[in-house]
Amino acid sequence: MLQTFLRSKQSLTHHLPSRPFGFFVAQDYNPDFKSCLESQHLIKSDKDYRFAVVGCGPAGFYCAKQILKNVANVRVDIFDRNPHPFGLVRTGVAPDHPEMKKIEKDYEEVLKDTERCQFYGNVWIGANGGVSISKLKELYSGVILAYGATSERDLGLPSEKSLLGILSSRQMASWYNGSLDKDVLYDQDLALEQVKNVVIVGNGNVAMDISRVLMKDPEKMAPHDIPTPVLEHLRKTRINSISLVGRRGAVQSAFTIKEIREISRIPDLTMYALKQELLDSFTEASEREQHPDFSVHARGIQRRTEFIKQTSVILENEEQVREVVERKEGRKFILRYLNKPVELLGEQRVKGVKFERMRLEGSAGDQRAVAVEPKQVTTMDCELLIKSIGYKSQPIEGITFNTKTHTVPNLMGCVLNDKDEPQPGLYVAGWLKRGPSGIIDATLRDSVETFRIIKHHLDNEMLPEKHTKPEDVQKAILENAANHQVVDYGDWQKIDAVERQEGSSRGKSREKILHKEEMLSISKKV
């Protein structure tokens, strides 16, 4: 079949030597190879297209990559409110997971394609002096919203906003990663030197990241990119216990086994769980959720549950919990289940949380936590409460927004208007599209799905041709803010070089710059 095909497509393959089954190797390629590869773009239209991506994190990058690989005559402009690219890879991935940051090398290759891809850093899109969505629609054939989630879900309890010592997991990650969003007041609010016991509500992977950063030996993290001021605070921190509280049962734990395994290996740290909370976790429905017949991921769930059961020291009751927490030696990591926070205690700073005991109700895959009757209340003491119940996206002016799920309504990545009609030319990808959960693999597949719709629109000539030039984009940015400083890829490389150099002089991979003004002044230098 391939032989016949080869013969019939002379113009494309005349430079290839005849070979059985069409194998060819690098050395056979002649200068026409470039055009041969180019001819493999899925969309070969003569038309000129321009795409804008709002948000330069994983979702934005994967969309840009898909477009650049598959569309012949295209330019992709990626905007970000920060002067740096990479989004949560820089401000979310924990500082003790440097291998995950390697993905930046992959993303850099997209930015290096400066003929076809431009980074516009330090540019706000939307209301309040930014470039509007309608302006972007004028300049671009398509606009992809991939700006993620910059807020968090609340517990919805009184005093939540007034008590000190209550932070979201997003704020914690921003703090230990040196995010330019200065929304953590260390001395007043976080003040780790005052903290002995921590309660974390929510048991996903970010909760695990925070636990590790608080309990690991700071010297182990020192050689990577954790900011020096953060390291200095951690060196003076002596956390005694962390209670990780899930509203549902052990089988519904949101963390992955990789993370719990890592926690269990931290020296001088013991993992605990409560006997009755574990027993009550194993409803018939939960057992079903772990059965291979239920889903292909059941095996993984079972491995995780087994690990929890085998590795935790089992405590009989609250009294034993208190006894363990009061011990002077060793650090304690306590897995709590079937507890929901109902009251925050403390006058100026939080000093404890009251929880109501839950039980599971519902069918496999759909179990909910319901309060037990009669009410059972537990108080957990703490000087720091972390809400790890989810990041939350925010709306952007000009685009419909689902205020329940905090996502942009869409059909496989094409934005829907308020009448539920798809809007060709407007797309969404990443957490803004599907909600703020999932690892990088999910974001990758999600961006590919969005591209599939874009491709469908391109194939059917539903997107306008555009010839927008960089000068046109600059003009649009400066229209709203006359002296605005845009950071391009070359500028980022200068900032990057300074960070790596500073890091190198301190035995670190990178010393992150913590102030936007500093980044901007470096990028201005010739």
Added chain:
Amino acid sequence: MLAQAVRYFSVGLGHPPSDTENPVRFNFVYTRDSQSIPVLAREGETLLEVAHNNHVDLEGACAQSLACSTCHVVLEERIYDGLEPAVEEEEDLLDLAYGLTLTSRLGCQIKVTRAMEGMTVKLPSATRNFYVDKSKVPSIERSHK
């Protein structure tokens, strides 16, 4: 010369072996698209490296560090059974892989051997999963990496 081909980040040498290197020949297939992609491999290369060298679209977000499952592959039973079992770290990541099967492994952990000659490797998480009109592309499906 391969200016466009090497433009995107990849693991491995960046090009497949030549005939004189006595390569192992096998096939990748995208599950949503039955077209088989013949590739050339050097013994000892990981399946992810082979994919990148032959410009097959398989992501490796963490560059073979056992920190993600984007390079998830599905092997033929006979090949799967002949391999050393996965280490705990790989099992942990496989638990999360999209399209997980009983013969799934991470492509960055499998090294090519002679016994793999002629095998077919399925790529459930490959990013090139569009229907391809075969009359419009050259004979060998190559994508940029």
